[in-house]
Amino acid sequence: MFQLLYEDNCHEDTEQSDKTELKITDTILQLYCEAENNALKRQLLSLLSLPNAHSKSKLQKLIPGLTKWEIDQSRAHAASHGAGSLPGPVEPGYRHRMNKEKLEHALSFFLDPKFHQICSYGTKDLHCDNGQTVTIPQVVRTTCHSSLLQMYKSYCSETGFVPLSDSTLYKILSTCSASKRTNLTGLDNIATDGAADVDDLIKMCDQLKGLGSETNTVANRTTALKSLKMYLKSEYKFSVGLSSGCQDHCLKFALSHPTNVLLQEECDHSHEEICGKCNILNEINSALFNEIQNIRTSDIAKELALTAEKALEKISDWKAHILRTQNQEEGISIVRYDFSEPQAGKSYCDAKIAHKRSKLRMFVSSGENVTTPFDMKKAIMDGSDVAGCQCAVVEVDRKNQTMTSHCIKGITNINNLAFEGDDIIAWHSFSIGIGIKIKREDVLKSEQFDTGLIILSDFEEPSKNYCVISHITKNCSVTPTSIFHCSELGCNQQFSSYQILQEHILLDRHVQEKTLTYDALRHHCSELCNSNLFISKQLVQIGRDHHTLVKNSSVEKLQQGWALKKTRKFARFSSKVKDFLHTVFQEGEESGRKAIPVEVSQRMKSL
Template sequence: MASALDTCSFAVLGNSDCSANTTFIHLYNCSRDTSNHLSSYQCSEKIPDKCLQFYDIPEALLILYRSGIFSIDHTTLKLNICQAHRDALGIHWRRNKHSCCYPNHNEKSKAKPDRGTTLSLSKQYWLKTRQTIPRLCKKCVTELRKDLCSVDINFEKEIEIFYQVQESSVDLKDIRTGCLTAEEDHECQDMELGNDACISSQGGGLNEFSSQFSQPSQQSDYTQASSQDWMDTQLTPKDRLNSAMKILSKDYEPLKHQLCLSWSTISKSSKSYYQKKAQEAIFLILNIIAPGQETILLNSIETNKIEIDSTNKCIIEAYNNAANSRTQTQILSLIVNSFTKSELRNMIPGVTVSRIDAARKHAMITGPGNIINPPKIYRMKLTRPKISHFIDYILNPLFSSIVGFGQTVLKLSTNDKLTVPKVVRNLIHARIINSYQTYCLETGFSSFSKASLYRILKVCNASKQKALQGLDNTSAAGMGAIDNLTKVVTKLEAYGLRNEDVNKLKEMLQLVNQFLKFEYKLHLRMDDQCADHCTPFALSDSADLNFAAQCNHSHTTSCNKCQLVDSCVDIVETAFSNLEIPQTLSDEISYELENGARYVLEWKRHLLRTVHQDGARNDVLSDLKDNQGLLIMDWGMKFLPFIYRETQSDFFGKKGISWHFSCLVLRSPIDREKLDLFCYVHILEDGSQGWFSIANILVHLLHEFKSDKPLLEELFLKSDNAACYHCTNLISFIQQCNKDFPIKIKQYNFSEAQAGKDLCDSKTGSCRLHIFKYANEGHDILNTNDMKTALESHGGVKGTQACIVSVNQEVEPKIRTKIPGISTFNNFTFLDDGIIVKKAYNVGSGKKIGNGTLTDKNLEVERVYNLKINDPFPGAHEVGTVSLNQHHVDENTTNESVANEVSETVGNDHISETDSFFSCPDPSCQKIFAKCFNLERHLAIGNHSYVTNSCTSMDEAVNMYASKCETLRESNNLLVSTLTSDTELNINSNSEDRMGWAIKNKRKSTRFSLQVKDYLIQICEACDKTGKRPDCGSLSEEIKKACNENGEKLFKKEEWLSSTQIKGFIASYLSRKSKLSDHDTTPPPSKKQSVSRNECVLEEVTMEDDEKLNEIVTALETDDYNENMNNMVDNVFLAINIQS
């Protein structure tokens, strides 16, 4: 802006002649870029802690510092300056001396000044000496910095103060409107010149020019061509714009003032003024360039403008902050193809063309933003013969077993996949490798290192054999029989059996084991032409047509693997009969063969009955009506009290708390394809796990259901085969009181014995885990109230509610009703005039039992129901849901197809099976779930998936491993066909005569011999004196091998006992002894008296005594455990005392 004054405020410096100048501007209007000028003289002000980054020095601040004015206030910035002094002190300043100006410079030194003085260094020197120095050599600069290290200058603060004063140097009217007239500007200057306020206290005023600038610079070489050129160059940008617009249009109103403040700080009226002037100027130029098409041209220009959105801004910022050039190239490749090179160079200051080309190459080859990784170099030093040698070794049946059911997917380094049969490794990798290296050492074979062997085992993926707990007795006995038969075959090798035959028999037994464990359930159907697979045919009783089904097909086909199961023991026995073996060993082998045949066949029967009985639940759920429900009941494992900080004394002698789970499944009223789940937990404060407690809990549940769900009219009951459920008392109670119940019970279906894993088991695990989580938060779970509080904490378990009850066992009535053969009946239908019993679900018409034999006055509801509710159910709660396949599950549908349907509706609705944590409790079911409610839904529907599962490199090892696995499977199939060729005709010819082969048969009662009883009683009495419990398994082997003084065996083969029989005898003996001691009678009679008075019989234990026997056996095991722990503690304390 032009000043009203006619003199230059810097004329006193005398470094330039400004007498001819007539136009002046205020110092705060000097805003040229000084970066290139300062960089050329190597005097740019560096930003601390930032590499190659410098401050932007305002031109006005540079002029003040070169003038020796280090005070920044309104007065100094209002000074007038002519063009000559502006050039001489600003960006056109030149060195006019060739010697260093530092006062302490060595005169003998010929060093020349190579740089100007930085602003901060100049001010530091002035503050200390009140002098200015324009030129310095390198050596003097170093010395000067050392001398001035005590003078601290915050240059960033100096620049900030400058801008603050510059903004406040405008009149109040300019702040309000954003524009000033020349007269107003002059008035503002007159007001501000009297202001003594100074923002920076480090510096002098204008009156100190002469003293501060002790060494003034000479006149600049800058000259003017003519006075007219000088006047043109001195025009302000505003004057030039007005002159140009006046030439273009006589109607253009000149621009009064330039915008000096930030756009965001001016008023609305000022913004409107500047927008209007800008629009007039733009359209005036567009009208000259393209008359009548101003808008079109303007739009075409706007589309070519570079628009930087927030994402691109972040990318540019990341590029500027990148640590190295490689990272910058990766970041730049994200946007390099979206802009031209010139646009990128405008957007990102400092970016080069070569960097842009490198980023485009990166984006084309590796992809935008992808990390550049150096290529991996593989060194293949594993030879094929050595790989083949190791793979042959690990596939030895001693270390690996090829499973006939299931698959494993091996992945190559090229991401190709190979499907191989499922393999189970019987040893851990470390032991396999140690054994292999020992074998190589003995045979002189040079093998790989341990690391390479571990890598081969890792890429040749296989499942690992694990110890299992909680197996049912029948399955465990069958697997144990296979192991015993394998040991028998090993013994036969020592007596002349050829090595080829031994390996063949062992492979056969292993095939039988894998087939029954994994594959047999897949073969079972409701209508199959194979007698081993047709479940109604296998469960039909030929002696009673009421329990027999009439198949509408013939059973003419056969299954080679099923035939192998039936004949495997006979094949081993044939090999045994062809050898000459001592009589003592011959009896043991014969005994093992007899037991093996019985246990393997019973295992096969058990599996068939398990699959068939689960069909009852499937049919009920598929045909469930709106007024019907399925109630599944089971006892949870007793909960032991849990203390957050438990001492050793609190750990022993705990008494478990009984809790009962009841899961109700209803069809959802909102969506008929879904089922609603309700779980009710009864925590028993008093009472035992017997039929009386079950009857009270059942009555309580029926009243709760009726009050909460008035539309419910009929119930289907389901439970496992425990004695408290499957007993005459409970069945009679339901039949007699069914007419008085608020909800009628229509059916009661039992699972196969020890195969009743269901929805309640899953709920037990969820509730137990919920309680433990609550206890880990610092709470003690000591009683029933604590359990209920824990179950309801944090919203409780979804769809589950609990109550605390007490059952007075003293008022349990004595019942005289009888149902002959109830242990053989598994399905009960309740009618008004009696019940219909069936041995197997939907096999035969069943047998009807009238009410006459089921009625007892002690079974009335008033006499049985005495449940005391200490803490009721909380009431309304969240409901769980289950998806139900809308298609009806036909009884002829195969298990495989049903499993596929469940997989679609249950397993794939939420997550994939690879990220799962909850597996189905059925050991043969392959379903795995990520969430507990998916498992509950699967168990509620009950359609288990017995299908082939897929599991998830040294590519050579994987390929060889896969091919050998396939070869082994083919050899197994060949072995099956070879071994069964001799027995196929005999079995097929008698297939129709095998009706009912899977029915559970009662074993005949066999008395123990007196000699065996005497032997066991002696052991019991010896153990009673010493306090140690006998090992029943060791006793079973001891009875086989016990000899007299002459070396003859004490017991014949017919007198040998299994570990289960010995355990039952000991439990019975201790029970009788305990009853005698409770009545204060004399101790048990002597051995001979005991034998004569008490007849011990080897027979199947009745279901009514099963619970008591289990309690006795549990007590024995607990005593044995406590005794071992006490002995261990005594030994520890004894060792401590000896050391001390």
């Protein structure tokens, strides 16, 4: 309104113009005196406080009680937003009261890869308090919050560090949210089988109680098994080391091949210490079989003995799997191939492919089919596409293929490879022994060169571009304000003129954008998940107060190389078992009542 009055005033004569200007000034002064809001007063005063309009002394005469600070604020408002313009939205101010050193210390522990595993399927959305949504691959936290917090406090007490409060630590864990799964089938089958077999042994103890075992003995054994399960899930991985005096914890002893000198590593220390938690498995083993031998019914005793033998074997494999995983995580080098322990979490490619699998599920849910590679490409490129992804369908040109197959003896046990000239050096475990040398001519009977690819469907640019374009409003007389943005990274300042922007950059008065503390945590967690940088800087030793190592020579000694992967024997079902399963299936087809798999497996044990 005032702008229009001034424009009309320009077309009138000088005398009439002065009268109009005085009239407008009186109107603004009247509105200023009647205004109760300080922001509105500053907005009105900005119309009069421009240096070319009124001086400070003149304004103080027009408005009694007006201070110079208020005049400076109104002039700053006119420079930033324009004279008489509405002020922009007030940026919320955030106060970071949390101690940064303690926060970084807690994050480095909580985001350790030993407590997380990235799935190769599914994604998860982290909702920030400012309304933003951050998408990350599905991450599984393998330790519950209470146990993780207890281990962190134990670690802090050992290092003499004063941590944040328990409530703040729980808030950090809930902010960097992850799936909490007890069933890790498909992600870590060895850990799943081991944990399930501990539960089977607990059920067996209850069954032995019904067969005459003492109540106190069964209760103590059940408590010991639960303690062993929790120990293997959380604390055992932090107890292993290259120079441990316990055979259950020494990496060199557990991973040295018992017969092959090239795959052995001599220990420069003795193994006279015994871990009470690890020894639970040996105590349970002897105690269970002693009680099973006292059962009078031979069929029940035979079934329980078979169940106990299989369960104890799976638990031992779980323990060895944890030890091998910790050793293989140390093998990271560019000049070598160091493969992770199988079933110990998924790789970076699996984490990135989670977004593509989500697109495939959405494509199938819309009524389409994915039966060919061309359908898969169509599904991935459908809709809004996947950021940074393009697809092509190719196949290997078999015309130039000269080699059909080749094999390396015992390749399933090889986890580490290094290339020296034409020779290949292989290890079963990282940095254990000098390695086995494999000649190139022994592996490559015939040389295979690049075969080339046949492109069936080449890369193509997205057919649609999704963006939001704001339409220009015509016949708009409003002058844009704050259109000049600071180019400094992280500075969120905006200015109405280029001159003020130059002064801001010259004086280096950058204002970094502030966010909520927990939003910053979510973004930090997202960066780690999307780049798969869950890398542990050091092996944290935790829990030594909970299971003190003692010297004891009466306990049965372990064999060298007890943690190496054992050769698996694949046995086919006998004709008796096949006939039994066929009969059970036919009974279900005829009666319509399908057999329960657990009951069928129990009946198979007696065959």
